[in-house]
Amino acid sequence: MKKTLAISLLLGVSHCAFANTLQLQDVFNLEYANQIDMTDDGKTVYFVRNRMDIKTDRKFTNIWSVDYKTKQLQPLTSGVHMDYAPVLSPDGQRLAFISTRDGSSQIYMKWLKTGAIAKISNLTSSPHSLVWSPDSTKIVFGMFVPSAASAPVSLPGKPQGATWAEPAKFIDDVFYRADGGGYSKKGYSQLFAIEANGGNAQQLTHDNFDNAGMVSFSADGKSLYFSANRHNNNQLKPTNSDIYQLNLDTLNIKAITDRNGPDNQPKISPDGRYLAYTGYDDKRTNYENTQLYIRNLKTGKTASLTPNFDRSVGQIKWSSNSKGIYFSYADKGQTALAYQPRSGNRKVLTEQLGSVSFGRPYSGGDFDVSAEGELAFTLADTQRPADIATIKRKKVHRLTQLNNDALGNTELAKVEPIWVKSSHDQLPIQGWVAYPPGFDKSKKYPLILEIHGGPVANYGPHFSAEVQLYAAKGNVVLYMNPRGSDSYGKEFAQTIHHNYPSNDFDDLMSGVDALIKKGYIDESKLFVTGGSGGGVLTAWIVGHTDRFAAAVVAKPVINWISFVLTADFYPFFADYWFPGKPWDHIAHYMKRSPISYVGNVSTPTMLLTGESDYRTPISETEQFYQALKLQGVDTAMVRIPNASHGITKRPSNLMSKVAYIQWWFDKHSK
Numbered sequence: 001m002k003k004t005l006a007i008s009l010l011l012g013v014s015h016c017a018f019a020n021t022l023q024l025q026d027v028f029n030l031e032y033a034n035q036i037d038m039t040d041d042g043k044t045v046y047f048v049r050n051r052m053d054i055k056t057d058r059k060f061t062n063i064w065s066v067d068y069k070t071k072q073l074q075p076l077t078s079g080v081h082m083d084y085a086p087v088l089s090p091d092g093q094r095l096a097f098i099s100t101r102d103g104s105s106q107i108y109m110k111w112l113k114t115g116a117i118a119k120i121s122n123l124t125s126s127p128h129s130l131v132w133s134p135d136s137t138k139i140v141f142g143m144f145v146p147s148a149a150s151a152p153v154s155l156p157g158k159p160q161g162a163t164w165a166e167p168a169k170f171i172d173d174v175f176y177r178a179d180g181g182g183y184s185k186k187g188y189s190q191l192f193a194i195e196a197n198g199g200n201a202q203q204l205t206h207d208n209f210d211n212a213g214m215v216s217f218s219a220d221g222k223s224l225y226f227s228a229n230r231h232n233n234n235q236l237k238p239t240n241s242d243i244y245q246l247n248l249d250t251l252n253i254k255a256i257t258d259r260n261g262p263d264n265q266p267k268i269s270p271d272g273r274y275l276a277y278t279g280y281d282d283k284r285t286n287y288e289n290t291q292l293y294i295r296n297l298k299t300g301k302t303a304s305l306t307p308n309f310d311r312s313v314g315q316i317k318w319s320s321n322s323k324g325i326y327f328s329y330a331d332k333g334q335t336a337l338a339y340q341p342r343s344g345n346r347k348v349l350t351e352q353l354g355s356v357s358f359g360r361p362y363s364g365g366d367f368d369v370s371a372e373g374e375l376a377f378t379l380a381d382t383q384r385p386a387d388i389a390t391i392k393r394k395k396v397h398r399l400t401q402l403n404n405d406a407l408g409n410t411e412l413a414k415v416e417p418i419w420v421k422s423s424h425d426q427l428p429i430q431g432w433v434a435y436p437p438g439f440d441k442s443k444k445y446p447l448i449l450e451i452h453g454g455p456v457a458n459y460g461p462h463f464s465a466e467v468q469l470y471a472a473k474g475n476v477v478l479y480m481n482p483r484g485s486d487s488y489g490k491e492f493a494q495t496i497h498h499n500y501p502s503n504d505f506d507d508l509m510s511g512v513d514a515l516i517k518k519g520y521i522d523e524s525k526l527f528v529t530g531g532s533g534g535g536v537l538t539a540w541i542v543g544h545t546d547r548f549a550a551a552v553v554a555k556p557v558i559n560w561i562s563f564v565l566t567a568d569f570y571p572f573f574a575d576y577w578f579p580g581k582p583w584d585h586i587a588h589y590m591k592r593s594p595i596s597y598v599g600n601v602s603t604p605t606m607l608l609t610g611e612s613d614y615r616t617p618i619s620e621t622e623q624f625y626q627a628l629k630l631q632g633v634d635t636a637m638v639r640i641p642n643a644s645h646g647i648t649k650r651p652s653n654l655m656s657k658v659a660y661i662q663w664w665f666d667k668h669s670k
Contacts, residue, residue: 021411021437021472022412024658026406026410027052027465028053028054029403030385030403031385032050033047033378033387033388033400034047034050034378035047036377036378036388037095038368039088040320041371042068042370045065045068045390046063046064046088048084049061049064054651058650058651059649061084062075062077062079063075063083063084063086063095064076066399073400081099081100082100084098085097085128085129090136091136093136094110095110096120096132096139097110098130099119106123106127120195120196121194123143125143125144126143129213131217132196133193134217134219134220137195137196138193138196140191142189142190142215143189145189145190146186147187147188155167174571177568178614179613179615180614180644188210189211190203190206191205191224204224205246205251209229209234211230213227213264214227214266215266218268220272224246225268226244227244227263228242229241230244230255237575239262239572240262240282241263242257243255243257259281262279263277264277264278265315265316270318270320270321272297273298274342276293284576285494286484286494287456287486289311289490291307292304292305292316305325306340306346313327314329315367319339319373320370326340327340330363330487332487332488333363333459333460334353334487335460337350349375350396352379352389353367353377353380354387354389355380355462358386358463358464358465359654361382361460361467362459362460363380363458363460363462365378374390376399377390377391380461382434382462383407384402384407385402387401413468413472414439415432415434415461416433420513422483422503422510423509424503429483429510430488431479432480433515435471436476437472443520444520445474445521446521446525447515448478449511449529449548450467450470450478450534451480451534452479452530453534454486455536456496457485457533459480460487466657469662470662473662476515476520483503483504484500498578499592500536504537505540505541509545524549525669526548527549527550527552528551529554530554531554532616532645535555535616539553539605543597550604550664550668552660553605553606554607554608554609554657555610555615555616556594557593557594557616558593558594558621558627559590559594559620559623560577560582560592561582564582567614567616569615598628598631601631603633604634604667605628605634605635606637606661607624607637608640608647608657608661609638609640610640610644610653611642612642612643613643615644634668640657
């Protein structure tokens with residue numbers, strides 16, 4: 001007995017003494033939880049378990065459950081495919097979900113008592129946004145319906161059996177390609193209904209609008225409320241959505257809201273008396289706070305429940321007694337959850353909702369509420385990707401430990417917050433510092449400044465595989481929320497309205513200076529990188545200072561004129577990020593374009609972009625690369641084949657991104 005105990009203790013000491021650091025291939029071992037649905041009695045939480053498959057180099061997802069009290073995990077589905085979007089029926093007997101297990105996305109049903117699973121649809125396009133009818137007999141969903149398209153020109157004279165070139169492609173739509181989706185087919189997203197026991201789907205909407213926004217049933221099940229942009233100029237004004245009511249007997253559609261601005265997330269109260277939704281008045285700024293509205297369906301009276309709340313309302317859910325609404329919001333890089341009664345003061349329930357993205361430390365998360373007000377949510381943690389957690393007696397309890405096997409014997413970077421005052425105007429700026437494993441403040445370390453995209457977005461104290469991998473290579477990593485980031489209020493976010501990039505540069509340099517003053521940074525080994533909006537700022541930085549030993553500009557915008565005229569969502573960018581069209585404001589566009597300062601660049605600068613990126617097209621990268629070559633700057637270009645703006649959707653691409661960035665920095669640290 002004593003001998004066994006001694007061996008156990010020895011093994012325990014060895015386990016701690018020889019802990020590993022995170023390696024590139026470890027990304028295939030990471031998991032995270034999202035898409036939560038909780039039973040009304042609060043006893044069971046259903047969620048999607050996301051894993052990486054090293055053989056196919058893709059993420060696959062299955063649906064699991066965890067017991068609220070015992071923490072027992074149980075799989076509801078399995079297999080190397082995508083099972084996602086679980087939605088529990090109102091009577092609690094079945095779980096509908098979407099799966100790709102037969103090679104296409106279809107709707108499946110899980111009978112919870114018997115464990116039986118059946119495919120209930122045979123659709124020609126991928127369904128999305130499943131919603132149960134109140135009586136648990138039907139499911140409403142959205143699906144793309146192609147329109148008949150014919151080319152205006154057909155070539156005469158082709159002999160029978162001849163092989164000619166592929167026909168020309170005729171395009172006349174405003175939106176003709178989308179990042180991650182490629183070139184678009186003609187057609188519209190429509191609403192459908194299908195019997196819960198299977199059968200043919202019934203199309204509910206038929207006109208030339210994208211009607212398949214978020215959906216909520218009326219309490220009696222006789223009508224649907226949905227969000228859509230049904231205005232004639234919807235493509236040139238893509239954010240102007242409203243809430244509509246669809247009568248399921250007549251299929252007539254009636255507008256419920258009508259204003260200039262986005263109205264989304266319609267949610268009917270359980271008692272059927274109120275409609276909650278989110279939105280704001282559009283003022284053509286780069287940012288407005290999304291507010292929470294409630295409409296009395298009998299009187300038509302509508303009011304905002306958050307008129308003075310200086311944050312944006314995120315996901316919303318009614319309480320079971322219809323007396324209030326739970327909602328999430330981002331605050332100082334973290335995602336919080338609050339309860340807002342129909343009248344009275346809101347109450348913050350937790351600030352620990354966790355990001356469901358493990359590549360970079362963006363905020364976000366998911367939650368659900370039982371009939372008794374018990375909460376389940378994804379948990380924020382700098383040391384672990386998202387797990388499932390609950391709140392009991394005001395305390396957070398983690399229900400899952402999905403990454404203990406992958407990370408239990410891995411020494412990760414410790415992450416601490418930092419606040420600095422900008423050298424520009426003393427504006428308080430928040431950031432986080434990740435210290436390499438075994439950090440010793442008496443030594444000198446390379447510093448990597450990693451900048452978030454958006455630009456209206458935010459980083460926070462969340463797990464990041466990329467940050468951890470950089471730290472594992474001996475770097476101190478600094479990431480910040482410079483002015484323009486959300487989660488700090490409207491004024492902070494709007495400081496870059498028609499003014500980006502600008503003094504966000506000063507904010508970032510103030511963070512770098514603050515760490516240098518601490519004495520553990522090697523000033524000869526300062527590095528900077530960032531993606532998307534962070535790529536813009538990285539390119540801007542090397543055009544305004546030579547203090548960095550090397551830079552990696554990922555998926556950037558280099559020339560705002562060419563960006564607006566080639567990006568997929570160009571009507572929005574032209575209207576909201578600039579004072580007008582490029583040809584009317586050439587000087588303004590070029591003043592904010594990194595290409596205008598390429599003559600100042602001496603920093604060795606590598607570029608990295610997906611070849612199928614339609615959000616910040618690779619032509620932006622090519623411009624900067626060729627300009628740097630003409631300037632004689634040490635530069636290189638890394639092109640990720642078949643990758644869109646979200647470069648790291650495939651695990652090996654995340655590995656490539658980090659490996660190339662680290663290689664470039666290592667090359668220029670000697």
